[in-house]
Amino acid sequence: MAVKGLGKIDQQYDGSKLRIGIIHARWNRSVIDALVNGAIERMKSLGVKEENIIVETVPGSYELPYGTKRFVEKQKKEGKPLDAVIPIGVLIKGSTMHFEYISDSVTHALMNLQDKIHLPVIFGLLTCMTEEQALARAGIDEHHTMHNHGEDWGACAVEMAVKFGP
Numbered sequence: 001m002a003v004k005g006l007g008k009i010d011q012q013y014d015g016s017k018l019r020i021g022i023i024h025a026r027w028n029r030s031v032i033d034a035l036v037n038g039a040i041e042r043m044k045s046l047g048v049k050e051e052n053i054i055v056e057t058v059p060g061s062y063e064l065p066y067g068t069k070r071f072v073e074k075q076k077k078e079g080k081p082l083d084a085v086i087p088i089g090v091l092i093k094g095s096t097m098h099f100e101y102i103s104d105s106v107t108h109a110l111m112n113l114q115d116k117i118h119l120p121v122i123f124g125l126l127t128c129m130t131e132e133q134a135l136a137r138a139g140i141d142e143h144h145t146m147h148n149h150g151e152d153w154g155a156c157a158v159e160m161a162v163k164f165g166p
């Protein structure tokens with residue numbers, strides 16, 4: 001029996017009154033697009049209206065923490081506050097230490113951002129050693145060895161917003 005992973009959803013949460021943001025990096029775009037679509041489709045299946053799923057982009061994963069903070073602030077200023085936000089990025093190890101530094105710093109920054117903006121910030125950063133790992137976690141590898149992690153992030157955003165939203 002598989003142990004790892006979110007497993008069966010123990011309860012469906014009603015997303016019909018929620019407004020959720022997705023902000024994604026544009027590096028490794030084919031994987032990003034699959035993850036974003038997975039999150040969107042799962043949130044829609046939980047009742048979130050398509051017009052209440054707001055998508056923004058930043059150049060790369062390093063820009064996610066600041067971009068997420070400003071994205072949330074601008075939505076609030078425009079009178080359309082978000083109930084949760086899902087930053088999505090895909091980091092794939094290269095031949096330098098760039099991957100390690102960005103992965104570690106962005107992870108901590110996104111974690112700490114929740115207390116600053118008082119909003120659930122879902123961890124949508126894939127930190128992969130190979131392209132194959134990234135494709136598998138977006139559910140688009142040749143053999144579909146894994147489910148699309150973006151779906152988990154969408155479900156997580158709805159649950160956290162319903163339970164602990166602003």
Ligand SMILES: O=c1[nH]c(NC[C@H](O)[C@H](O)[C@H](O)CO)c([N+](=O)[O-])c(=O)[nH]1
Nearest residue numbers: 025027059060061062089090091092098
């Ligand atoms: O989102 C990513 N950004 C990456 N770099 C760009 C970085 O996030 C910033 O956009 C850039 O350094 C400018 O600030 C990546 N790599 O370098 O490998 C990567 O794999 N994924």
